[in-house]
Amino acid sequence: MTDKDVRAAGLAALASLVADETRAACLLALLDGRAWTAGELARHAGVAPSTLSEHLGKLVAGGLLAEERQGRHRYVRLADARVAQLLEDLTVQVTPDDAARPRTLRASSAGSAMARGRTCYDHLAGRLGIAVTDALTERGLLRQDTGFALTDAGLRWYGTAGIALDRSARRPLARACLDWTERRPHLAGTAGAALCRHALEAGWCERIGSERAVRVTPSGARALYELLGIEREALC
Known part of the structure; x- marks a missing residue:
């Protein structure tokens, strides 16, 4: 063969x-x-x-x-993370821009929660993930011009924020993952996983329901504003 x-x-x-x-x-x-x-x-x-x-x-x-x-x-x-990336990429391809509206209030609420904020395997997605990614980029902590890459300032930011970053991991430090609800890339890779893990462990975010949806807590909203200047309105 x-x-x-x-x-x-x-x-x-x-x-x-x-x-x-x-x-x-x-x-x-x-x-x-x-x-x-x-x-x-x-x-x-x-x-x-x-x-x-x-x-x-x-x-x-x-x-x-x-x-x-x-x-x-x-x-x-x-x-592993590669399987998660494959599934997320496939989901983007098979989810039309004009997907049918939910038929029930419960389905609508669940869909809204997922679009607002969710985990994508081990990193943040939805409007929350995009808001964090944009804030990192606007502050020169993340580059998107030649693929996703943390800058030196970004590496220092992780340390200052108290977010443990395993740079010895075999997976990419920063990787773009296309968000299936926002149709824009959010931060994945080791850096994305570390930020998501810290957000959950520090109580910045909490899981809701039985799906992947997460919501930002009041303490999380304060932390994201202090660290990245993300306004509370961007998290709703």
Whole structure:
């Protein structure tokens, strides 16, 4: 088999994994960056646990998910940040600009919360993610002209803000991730993950509901204004 044939076979195998709606629902749920039990995913996807187990087996075998067991529980998560990036990029491609409006108040509220602020695997997205990315760029802490890159001032800012930044990580320090609701890139990579982790641990943001939505707390709004000059209105 030639290299071309191998690539074609690999692409076809990947496409078949995400082509199933139940598996796609599980993958999108896991974009919250957390590990889920098989039972939680089965309820989320609306299928029987036995059916879900078969789907998870295929996703693990295909390298999209990683699994671990603790006692009687089986946990799964996305294999790595590259899988998350692939899913987010695909979501952008299949979500039309004029997507149908939610049919219920609950769906509308959930959609509004996700658009306002959410986690995209391990970094911030939605209007919150864009506001942070824009503020970093406007202050010369992040460059976007030749791809995303933290400046020297940006590296110092992370230290001043008390945000631990692992520069030895194999993933890019800063990477652009196209936001599927805002249609603009937000900050991902090691720097994006560190900022999101700090925001959650410091209480700047808190998760809401069962989806990936997050909201900025009053203390978070103060911190983002003091550190980046982000006005509260930009976070609503």
